[in-house]
Each structure stands twice: as C-alpha cells, then as structure tokens.
Amino acid sequence: MRIAFGCDHAAFKIKGGVIEYLKKQGHAVDDFGCASAESCDYPDFGIPAARSVAEGRNDKGVLICGTGIGMSILANKVPGIRAGVAWEEEVAKCASEHNNANVLCLPARFSSLDKIISCIDTWLKTPFSGESRHQKRIDKIMELEKR
Secondary structure (H helix, E strand, O other), rough: EEEEEEEEEHHHHHHHHHHHHHHHHOOOOEEEEOOOOOOOOOOOHHHHHHHHHOOOOOOOOEEEEEOOOHHHHHHHHOOOOOEEEEOOOHHHHHHHHHHOOOOEEEHHOOOHHHHHHHHHHHHHHOOOOHHHHHHHHHHHHHHHOOO
C-alpha cells in the first residue's frame, strides 16, 4: 500500500518512528514533510498529502499535528477525502470500519509514538464493513461535494 505522510513541527520528533514502522510493514511512504522541529504551518504539508490520496497517487494518508484536529479540518476540505481523528485504537478502528476513512489524523501532543503506531496499525488492518447503514451515511457526506 502507498501511504502519504505529512506532519508539522509538533510531530517531527516521532515522524521517523512512524515512517520506519510503516516501511517495516511493507508500505511505500511518500513523505510530504515537515523537515525539522522548527515552527511551521501544518497546511503546507497536509494539503499536498491529502491531495495525493484524493488523486489516487497514494492509497491512504497519515497526518499528524499537535492535536490532529487541524490536519483533519484541512484534509476534509479536499474533495474525495474522509479524514478522521483518532487517539485510541477503537476510534481508529471505527474510522475505517464505519466511515471508510482514507486519511487518519493523530495528535502528537497527546499520544506516545507507541500509541500512534498502534492506532495506525489498527486503522490499516480494519476493513470498511460495507454495511448499508454505513455506506448510506458516507454517500450522504460525499454528496456534499457535488453541491
């Protein structure tokens, strides 16, 4: 699987560990930045990463900032993206199983590297349920892009 990765300065300290883990699991990773712990603007890295997923250059995306909220807001502005914020494995599981999220956003300031990796792993290994009630809701959300 090809995974787009983007982060801001709040996540720079754990960035290497996340990318290393993903590669060890056999995933190809496109790193959209950031490149240092110097203060930066998360949209500069999250927008191109999310677009790469929406355009099909990557299968899924992982975006990490201080809270995960900013990355989630920006990713959900990109047509074709369904991004969710996760801080626990069960939340990450539901993002995939119920919402078919193609981008997972995580909070570097409120999670350890191990917890973030566990959430990503759970999300990647959990398939979308395909249940009609979930698909119906996703269809309603995606219909907004056509308006």
